[in-house]
Amino acid sequence: MIKWGRLTSITFVLGLFSILNVSNTYAKTTAVSLENNVDVWGKxxxxxxxxxxLDKNEEVEIIGTEGDYYVIALNNGEEGYVVRDLLKIASVDAVSTGDHVNIRQAPNTRCNVLGQVNKGDALIVTGKSGDWYQIKYNGNEAWIHGDYVKTMEDVFVTEKKGQASNSNNLGEEIVEYAKRFIGTPYRYAGTDLTSGVDCSGFTQAVMSHFGIYLSRPSSAQANDGVTISKQELQAGDLVFFDTSGSNNGRISHVGIYVGNNKFIHADSSRGVIINSLNEDYYIRTYVKAVRVL
Structure with missing residues (x-):
């Protein structure tokens, strides 16, 4: 029998479908595998x-929990069981409970308004910061206040620690972990921190160690967090560059800011190294910075 533990009862959810006139996709939860060759069991x-x-970063739909296992939907229509610690929740479907609710660029009321949603509009929640939910909005990350969100699965949502606090302990931990792999060779499409990585494979693998899921290509990672100015950079932030020739703002390279105007990255000729943002090349090619913590 599938158990939802602390989650809202199925009876209540069915009633909510009727009230808000939304489909049963409201209850959908997706997760990604944290490792390669993760076993899926029949019970x-x-x-x-x-x-x-499951392959590393493979996405699955969670349909319930049982003990120390997530119950997932398999492609053949059957169910499988995966140890919870081997999956990370990526998104939870939700709905807006108010009309003309502002969607914002960051988790505060001082930032830009990107748009609005109305009661019953579907939302895809990807994280949480205090009273705010991080959501997908027009293909990008955005924020909505939790007073206007209803999701059956609050217990699953990942807290975005760096958004809720000025403390940068996590960012410093990320930097120290990333430094362990200085000297790892560059490998196109590589994601292995010891045998070889490319630039976005390096950032993805490092962040994954701390339960932070990033998209695969650097151009997509540039939309995985909140854009910040160069002056706001803190340890653990991502920095992006256009290394394709003339700097037209097209993202083609990414690294992790380590502090003191330096960043660690997988260089195509030298592997994982630390460089300075003050170097002429990186001044010319710098595009933006993003905070994902």
Whole structure:
């Protein structure tokens, strides 16, 4: 039997569908695998042979929980069981509970308004910061106040620590972890921190270690957080460059800011190294910075 634990009862959810006139996609939760070759079991135990495996960063739909396992939907219409610690929640479907609710660029009322949603509009929640929810909006990350969001699965939503606090302890931990891999060779499309990485594979793998999911290409990672100015940079922020020739603002390279105007990245000729943003080349090619913590 699938259990939802602390989650809202199925009876209540069905009633909410009727009130808000939304489809059953409201209850959808997606997660990504944190490792390669993650076993999928036929039941909530590991006493029999695994029925499938998941690749690292492979996305699945969670349909319930049972003990220490998430219950996931398989492509053949059946269910599988995965140990919870091996999956990270990526998004939870929700709905707006108010009309003319502002969607904002950051989790505060001082920033730009990107648009509005009305009661019953579908939302895709990807994180949380205090009283604010991070959502997907027109293909980008945005924020909505939690007073106007209803999601069955608040227990799953990842807290975005860096958004809620000025403390940068997490960013410093990320930098120290990233420095362990200085000297790792560059490998196109590589995501292995010891055998070889490309620039976005490096940032993705480092952040994944701390439960922060990033998109794969650097151009997509540039939309995975909140844009900040160069003057606001803190340890753990992502910095992006246009290294394709003339700087037209097209993202083609990414690194992690380490402090003191320096950043760590996977250079195509020298592997994982630290460079300064004050170097002429990186002054010319710099495009933007993004905070994902």
């Amino acid at each position: 909530a135990s590991q006493t029999e042979e695994a029925i499938s495996t």
